Amino acid sequence: ETGVTQTPRHLVMGMTNKKSLKCEQHLGHNAMYWYKQSAKKPLELMFVYSLEERVENNSVPSRFSPECPNSSHLFLHLHTLQPEDSALYLCASSLKTGSLRPEAFFGQGTRLTVV
Amino acid sequence: DQQVKQNSPSLSVQEGRISILNCDYTNSMFDYFLWYKKYPAEGPTFLISISSIKDKNEDGRFTVFLNKSAKHLSLHIVPSQPGDSAVYFCAATIGGSQGNLIFGKGTKLSVKP
Numbered sequence: 001e002t003g004v005t006q007t008p009r010h011l012v013m014g015m016t017n018k019k020s021l022k023c024e025q026h027l028g029h030n031a032m033y034w035y036k037q038s039a040k041k042p043l044e045l046m047f048v049y050s051l052e053e054r055v056e057n058n059s060v061p062s063r064f065s066p067e068c069p070n071s072s073h074l075f076l077h078l079h080t081l082q083p084e085d086s087a088l089y090l091c092a093s094s095l096k097t098g099s100l101r102p103e104a105f106f107g108q109g110t111r112l113t114v115v
Numbered sequence: 116d117q118q119v120k121q122n123s124p125s126l127s128v129q130e131g132r133i134s135i136l137n138c139d140y141t142n143s144m145f146d147y148f149l150w151y152k153k154y155p156a157e158g159p160t161f162l163i164s165i166s167s168i169k170d171k172n173e174d175g176r177f178t179v180f181l182n183k184s185a186k187h188l189s190l191h192i193v194p195s196q197p198g199d200s201a202v203y204f205c206a207a208t209i210g211g212s213q214g215n216l217i218f219g220k221g222t223k224l225s226v227k228p
Contacts, residue, residue, distance in 0.1 A: 004158070033215075042117065043159070043204065043218040056215065090158050103149060104216055106158030 003027045006091050006107035014115055015081060021110045023074040023091030031096030032074040033104060034066060037088040049074060050096045081114045088112070118142045119207050121219035130228050134192040138205030138219055141186065145207035149216065150179060150190045153202045162203075163190070195226045 004025045013019050023032065034046040048056035049068040063085075065077040074091055088111050092104040120139045128134045136150075146167040151159035165172040165179045165188065172179050178191045192199055202223045206216040 006158075040220065042119070042220045043216075045215060045217075048215060092158075103161040103164060105161065106151075108156070108158045111156075 004093055004105050004107040006110050010111045012113045018079040021076040021089055023107055025093040029093035029095055030071055031094050033092040034076050035090040083114050086113045119205055119217050119219040121205055121222050123222050125223040127225045128195045130226055131194045134195045134224055136190040136203050136222050138188050140207050144209045147208045148188050149206045151204040159204055197226050197228050200226045
């Protein structure tokens with residue numbers, strides 16, 4: 001248990017569906033991240049939120065839409081996904097400012113399958 | 116172009132022996148390096164880190180070595196235990212507290228009893 005909780009753990013959705021992934025942390029961290037892990041690829045950083053403001057978007061298609069309503073919660077809204085978007089989506093949090101220890105704590109991930 | 120490379124996708128070691136996992140990086144701006152461990156169906160968990168001002172950091176059975184001139188770091192696990200079997204990811208970041216981690220592809224370690 002790392003203190004970062006993701007729901008759901010598994011999700012199967014059709015290409016026309018709309019779904020959301022949820023991430024929650026109560027570690028007092030001020031930054032939250034979405035990562036994507038596809039088979040045989042490194043973890044890819046998708047979005048970074050620092051103090052609830054999106055500070056980075058790594059050329060992610062618009063069918064992925066993040067939302068950070070407060071420092072403890074992060075969402076990833078999904079719509080009209082493609083089968084190649086099937087992957088493990090990991091949320092992480094860290095102390096982004098004022099810390100010499102930038103370790104990110106990860107949730108268990110959501111295994112997404114697009115059919 | 117991958118900035119953090121783990122060239123060995125897998126490693127098999129006998130219990131009690133040393134496991135050495137390697138990682139190379141290309142960006143000389145990286146100044147903080149981390150190792151994460153990942154079990155199946157779980158997210159990565161932080162294991163050990165090292166700042167670029169050091170060349171070694173030790174925590175129990177785990178030691179990370181950094182060779183800045185070669186842009187190479189390694190994780191040593193000794194003695195290896197079956198419970199160490201997992202995928203190990205090397206990660207790097209710029210600016211210490213920035214927190215945007217760049218990961219390698221991982222190395223799957225199998226420790227055999």
